[in-house]
């Protein structure tokens with residue numbers, strides 16, 4: 001999935017920092033905010049299908065063939081670990097390149113909202129639409145001040161191993 005619908009509202013300085021024509025398109029989209037006001041739905045990130053991942057100690061192993069939503073560069077998927085809300089651990093996985101997967105705790109560090117991935121800009125955006133993070137987890141734009149927690153990942157044949 002490649003989402004180009006979300007308006008990226010950043011300051012002029014941040015805009016230049018992010019740079020590139022694709023960012024310009026997203027920035028321009030902010031002008032027509034009403035057309036993009038439902039960007040969370042348009043950028044919906046699916047949950048990994050049941051049975052496509054398992055936990056083994058401090059690792060989560062995702063079958064890339066079963067979770068085939070990650071078959072395309074630019075795709076993202078959510079995982080939920082744990083059975084109750086108190087112990088639930090949420091992870092977002094992003095395929096940012098052919099052989100590059102990034103995994104993060106799926107919680108904005110400002111107030112815990114879920115994240116979305118904007119592949120054109122290669123940024124993660126908070127559900128609230130306010131905070132942005134780069135693919136290292138660093139804050140690009142607040143109010144979040146703390147970086148996302150990235151998990152180490154490596155691919156072993158058709159499985160993605162996430163160290164949690």
Ligand code: FES
Nearest residue numbers: 108110111126131
């Ligand atoms: S929870 Fe993300 S900006 Fe507030």
